[in-house]
Amino acid sequence: xxxxxxxxxxxxxxxxxxxxxxxxxxxxxxxxxxxxxxxxxxxxxxxxxxxxxxxxxxxxxxxxxxxxxxxxxxxxxxxxxxxxxxxxxxxxxxxxxxxxxxxxxxxxxxxxxxxxxxxxxxxxxxxxxxxxxxxxxxxxxxxxxxxxxxxxxxxxxxxxxxxxxxxxxxxxxxxxxxxxxxxxxxxxxxxxxxxxxxxxxxxxxxxxxxxxxxxxxxxxxxxxxxxxxxxxxxxxxxxxxxxxxxxxxxxxxxxxxxxxxxxxxxxxxxxxxxxxxxxxxxxxxxxxxxxxxxxxxx
Amino acid sequence: xxxxxxxxxxxxxxxxxxxxxxxxxxxxxxxxxxxxxxxxxxxxxxxxxxxxxxxxxxxxxxxxxxxxxxxxxxxxxxxxxxxxxxxxxxxxxxxxxxxxxxxxxxxxxxxxxxxxxxxxxxxxxxxxxxxxxxxxxxxxxxxxxxxxxxxxxxxxxxxxxxxxxxxxxxxxxxxxxxxxxxxxxxxxxxxxxxxxxxxxxxxxxxxxxxxxxxxxxxxxxxxxxxxxxxxxxxxxxxxxxxxxxxxxxxxxxxxxxxxxxx
Numbered sequence: 001x002x003x004x005x006x007x008x009x010x011x012x013x014x015x016x017x018x019x020x021x022x023x024x025x026x027x028x029x030x031x032x033x034x035x036x037x038x039x040x041x042x043x044x045x046x047x048x049x050x051x052x053x054x055x056x057x058x059x060x061x062x063x064x065x066x067x068x069x070x071x072x073x074x075x076x077x078x079x080x081x082x083x084x085x086x087x088x089x090x091x092x093x094x095x096x097x098x099x100x101x102x103x104x105x106x107x108x109x110x111x112x113x114x115x116x117x118x119x120x121x122x123x124x125x126x127x128x129x130x131x132x133x134x135x136x137x138x139x140x141x142x143x144x145x146x147x148x149x150x151x152x153x154x155x156x157x158x159x160x161x162x163x164x165x166x167x168x169x170x171x172x173x174x175x176x177x178x179x180x181x182x183x184x185x186x187x188x189x190x191x192x193x194x195x196x197x198x199x200x201x202x203x204x205x206x207x208x209x210x211x212x213x214x215x216x217x218x219x220x221x222x223x224x225x226x227x228x229x230x231x232x233x234x235x236x237x238x239x240x241x242x243x244x245x246x247x248x249x250x251x252x253x254x255x256x257x258x259x260x261x262x263x264x265x266x267x268x269x270x271x272x273x274x275x276x277x278x279x280x281x282x283x284x285x286x287x288x289x290x291x292x293x294x295x296x297x298x
Numbered sequence: 299x300x301x302x303x304x305x306x307x308x309x310x311x312x313x314x315x316x317x318x319x320x321x322x323x324x325x326x327x328x329x330x331x332x333x334x335x336x337x338x339x340x341x342x343x344x345x346x347x348x349x350x351x352x353x354x355x356x357x358x359x360x361x362x363x364x365x366x367x368x369x370x371x372x373x374x375x376x377x378x379x380x381x382x383x384x385x386x387x388x389x390x391x392x393x394x395x396x397x398x399x400x401x402x403x404x405x406x407x408x409x410x411x412x413x414x415x416x417x418x419x420x421x422x423x424x425x426x427x428x429x430x431x432x433x434x435x436x437x438x439x440x441x442x443x444x445x446x447x448x449x450x451x452x453x454x455x456x457x458x459x460x461x462x463x464x465x466x467x468x469x470x471x472x473x474x475x476x477x478x479x480x481x482x483x484x485x486x487x488x489x490x491x492x493x494x495x496x497x498x499x500x501x502x503x504x505x506x507x508x509x510x511x512x513x514x515x516x517x518x519x520x521x522x523x524x525x526x527x528x529x530x531x532x533x534x535x536x537x538x539x540x541x542x543x544x545x546x547x548x549x550x551x552x553x554x555x556x557x558x559x560x
Contacts, residue, residue, distance in 0.1 A: 183372070229437045
């Protein structure tokens with residue numbers, strides 16, 4: 001097969017987005033907050049619409065700020081419902097994100113004639129159009145696909161965030177109370193992580209849509225966690241899976257002439273189910289844990 | 299009977315803590331001396347863990363105040379160490395024994411800085427103290443309950459604090475390990491550290507603790523073991539539940555009863 005520049009751009013961009021989502025998804029999963037990531041990716045919609053309306057373009061910084069605010073707001077509402085109103089976590093997530101998402105849909109319809117957005121695009125994205133959505137400078141010079149630049153910037157920021165706060169994210173994911181006791185700002189770290197998830201969602205939703213963002217946040221980390229119990233390997237494997245999903249998803253979609261984003265989610269899901277199946281039939285003694293307790297000698 | 303001390307390590311004044319408006323600790327008022335091994339005793343639901351969590355600022359206080367080293371908690375965090383209950387975390391987390399013990403050093407490291415050789419050395423020393431040096435690279439999901447408990451104690455030791463608060467560190471730990479850990483705690487108090495332990499078993503408590511706090515929603519007693527451990531106060535703490543226990547101890551005392559010999 002000859003080198004297809006469009007295919008390369010789509011796969012490259014999808015891989016970047018997969019890695020950004022996967023890196024954040026690992027920590028979301030370890031915090032047992034995968035569904036909060038789901039909630040955030042939907043709850044940012046009203047923020048996007050309002051940001052869009054205010055700035056008049058989908059390239060505006062207002063869109064990202066609006067989405068960020070809504071993402072944090074969703075996290076705060078979920079926490080408040082859970083801790084203060086004593087609603088169960090799953091119920092509070094379900095209530096919060098459906099409400100915010102519905103408000104977003106209503107806003108899109110109300111502002112439909114002013115805002116170039118529709119539900120389809122928000123939910124499924126249009127990664128296939130990526131090569132024709134170019135970033136054109138004021139001088140009229142084409143710099144290449146705009147969304148690829150967004151994805152690169154996103155991955156750089158996510159990587160820097162995780163590199164800087166690796167130790168803190170690790171500790172507060174394992175034992176949040178201990179983090180609080182030794183004086184780490186656990187609440188602020190949590191909100192920072194949620195902001196990064198919101199930002200990643202907005203940055204990616206044009207390309208891959210809210211559903212694929214959720215899948216990329218949840219599926220690669222969950223699959224990797226079936227195979228390794230070491231954090232560094234978990235992160236590496238998650239990134240590798242993200243790239244694999246992007247490549248396979250693209251060519252499968254190409255073969256059957258279907259939605260690339262949809263196929264990527266499907267590939268991810270199949271890889272996960274396959275892994276879960278393999279792990280369940282392998283006898284435990286292969287990975288067996290030692291249960292012998294050595295008495296402490298002094 | 300509540301015995302107060304001068305220049306206490308921990309001073310709790312008129313502390314009340316409630317969950318959903320119903321108080322679980324009423325007007326606890328006590329002060330604790332430095333360099334002692336202190337046990338908190340009481341029946342289930344007496345508020346023992348709640349007391350420790352309130353001291354560590356993990357649950358909001360409804361009334362009263364807590365002072366550590368005569369200061370506010372935030373000013374002296376680096377001097378205080380905490381061992382939570384083993385069940386409070388998910389041991390399926392992807393981390394090795396060394397990773398978890400290193401977490402004890404993060405408080406002194408501060409934000410953004412990475413643990414280095416010095417932190418690793420501290421963690422290894424602490425693992426050795428609890429007899430877990432052979433398990434350094436083991437994933438924590440592969441540890442037994444008693445080993446998990448020792449990892450938590452090692453993590454607390456790695457904080458290199460002056461005051462240690464431990465929430466049921468002997469739950470699910472076998473006798474040999476319990477004895478060894480108690481010896482370790484006694485060495486620490488001999489070196490001037492203060493160790494406060496929430497504990498279930500009255501018998502081992504009598505053997506090891508210097509100072510005993512008895513709690514049952516209210517503070518029943520706080521003082522040196524010799525002065526506080528009386529039948530009246532134990533009965534007040536445990537209510538009717540102590541009946542069976544006293545019967546057993548009476549039998550042991552009278553007949554030198556040994557079920558293993560007979």
